[in-house]
Amino acid sequence: MVRMLVHGRYEIDPDPDRIDVDALYAFLDAEAYWARWRTGDDVRHQVSTAWRVVGVYTERSEMVGFARAVSDGRDIAYLADVYVLSDHRGQGLGRALLQEMIENGPGATFRWMLHTRDAHDLYRRFGFAEPDERVMERPSPRPMPS
Ligand SMILES: CC(C)(COP(=O)(O)OP(=O)(O)OC[C@H]1O[C@@H](n2cnc3c(N)ncnc32)[C@H](O)[C@@H]1OP(=O)(O)O)[C@@H](O)C(=O)NCCC(=O)NCCS
Secondary structure, eight states: OOOEEETTTEEEEOOGGGOOHHHHHHHHHHTOSSOTTOOHHHHHHHHHTOSEEEEEEOTTOOEEEEEEEEEOSSSEEEEEEEEEOGGGOSSSHHHHHHIIIIIISTTTTSEEEOOOSSOHHHHHTTTOOOOOTTOOOOOOSSOOOO
8 A cells, every 4th residue: 555655754545453442432523513422432343434534643553543444345435534633733743644545546436425523724725615506415414513
C-alpha cells in the first residue's frame, strides 16, 4: 500500500490493520459532535466493516487523524468520522486525509455523500456540493447532533 508523507513527518496510510481503534473511540466519544451514542463495540464494528479507512500517523506511529468510508466498492460511497486531533490541525492534514480517501483511492470516480455541520468549504475542495431535488434522506430516530 502507498503511504503519503506530509511535511516529511506525518504518514497518511490506508492500511486497515494499522487503525488504533482505542484512539479513534477516545476521540469520537469525547470530542466528536456527531453520533456520540456509539459504544466501543459499535466503533470497532464500523471500522472492521468499512470499505476503506485512512489514518494519519506521527513519526512515533500515533494515530492523530482518521476517515472512514462505507461503499458498494463500485459506484457509491459515504464518508464518515473525519477528524484530525486539535494539536495537529491547520497544517494540511485534513486535506491530505481527504485526498487519500477520495482522490487517490479506488473511489476516485464514485459518487460520494457525507454530512457535516460546518466543514462545507473543506469538502467543496473535493467536489462536494449541496444535493439537488433528486436526493432524499430517511433520518434516524436518534436525535440529530446539534
Ligand atoms: C475538519 C478537520 C478534519 C480539518 O483538519 P485540518 O488538519 O485542520 O485541515 P487542514 O489543515 O487540511 O485545513 C482545512 C482547510 O479547510 C478549511 N475548513 C473549512 N471548514 C472547516 C472546519 N469546520 N474545520 C476546520 N477546517 C475547516 C480550513 O479553513 C482550511 O482551509 P485553508 O486550507 O484555506 O487554511 C479538523 O478541523 C477536525 O478534526 N475538526 C473536528 C472534527 C470535525 O469537525 N470533523 C469534520 C466532520 S464533517
